[in-house]
Amino acid sequence: MKNKLFQLAFLFLFLSFFSVVVNYDKGASPTFFKKEIPQQIDITYALAEPLKSLDPAEANNMSEAKVLSNIFEGLVRYQSGTSEIEPCLATHWELSKDGCSWVFHLRKNVTFHDGTPFNAQAVKISIERQLPPQKKDTMSYGSFTFGMLKKIEVIDNYTINFLLTTPYSPFLRNLAMPWAAPIISPSSLKNLGNDKMLLAGTGPFYLADWRNGAPILLANEKYWDKKPFIKSLSFLPQSPQQRLASLNKGTVEMADVSGLPGDTIKAQNVITTSQSSASLSYLGMFNNRPPFNNDKVRRALCMAIDTRELTKNIFGDQSLAANSILPPEILGYNKNLRPYFGGPEKAKALLSQYGYTEGLDITLITYNTPRPYNPLGGTELATTIKKQLAKAGIRVNVKVYPWHEFKSALRKQEGDAFLFGWVSDNLDPDNFLYTLLASDEITKTNLTHYKNSEVDRLISAAQREQDEKIRKRLYYHAQQIMLQDTPMVFLNYGQDKIALTKNIQNLKLNPFGIPLFAKAYIQ
16 A cells, blocks of 8 residues: 555656646747737738748748748848848947958847847857758748858857958848848747747747738737837738728728729728839840840830830839839939930931831730739730830830740840849849849849940949948949940839828838838827
């Protein structure tokens, strides 16, 4: 009997110990993910794209960025309304004279959502997981953001040194990107597995649930900056028709409405806010073969296209007509730059002067889907351009392709000209001029095959230059030469447009068109 009692007592003690161990493990896990979700969410935001991943290393679309920007933070961030950089998880930094060493001093007393302390080691782990040999094929932006890194050195808990292979001034803006750059808790990475719910950042909100592709975020009450007024957010990917219906029924408080007709929003308590986006729609010409290896023929095409009319048809807003390769709010943009103009008669006269007395026949290839810089789609845009060019004696045969086939046709240089566009990755001018015009990019993103040694020199000098004022002058000079050469016709900048209920106050958009909820409130 005593032996049995002893066994029972031992079993009781063992179970008690086991319970303590289990509870300890639970306490060490990110328990905030299990916090009760309120029945009434403060703001439900209808997004334009599906959410495939909320891991910053794997995310790659703008809807994912709109969720990530509330959960995670980087060392630096864009100032509200501009592409200028301000401190975030780093308080300040120094750049060496040779431009190859960036030393960042980190913010102290910051914790990730799972309670893990933020420090230099966390920064190193977040970045190195996206580089060889750890990099996975699903990590889209790691190479772009950090490919110029030679080494990351942890100097102490709150100081970290990025050593670059060569001077590269756009690196600072890379660190503010909503993809790849945000810092993740090392503890949550260890527990990641297939459960993206475990990822923890330092942002003003944390991921509390993710049901049927719709994440729910709750306010981070231990946020290092001012605590958010809004307590809960929900993000709901929907089709254009669903977004309009949700706004009109009042089942969402916000929605992406870029490219949607404004007169279809019937709800009286809904307003829209918009801004030009960091994207560009352009008509490219193959500069490496006739007829567009002649810059005078390229100029004639530019003269014949009325970009203000095009932009009015696309957005109902002529102000989005592009005057150069850089969108507003990007360093180096200058509203006084002007492409060739003059209308169809002057274009016809120029063509005749250079041997095209009977006009010109060209094939224009385009895509069949809406794009961020062209919500109406390539077919309608090409049809309008065809009508405009006909007045100048330029006869256009339009060939339309599904998106993936279109990109293949571009690589093969089918046709004589094409419609395309670019959406900025990092809000740096280099991302437009180098990407679209540099000779080094001809086999990659310089689809016009444009070559100009002076433009190459200016772009390269701007990449190495530390002084933003000097960089601005270099880009301005490069744009002047490029406008004279006319490798492409700049059609329009894109537009970010969001509908929201009138009671949402102090909601700002960054230059990516990402709403910043940290300081917003509901009246």
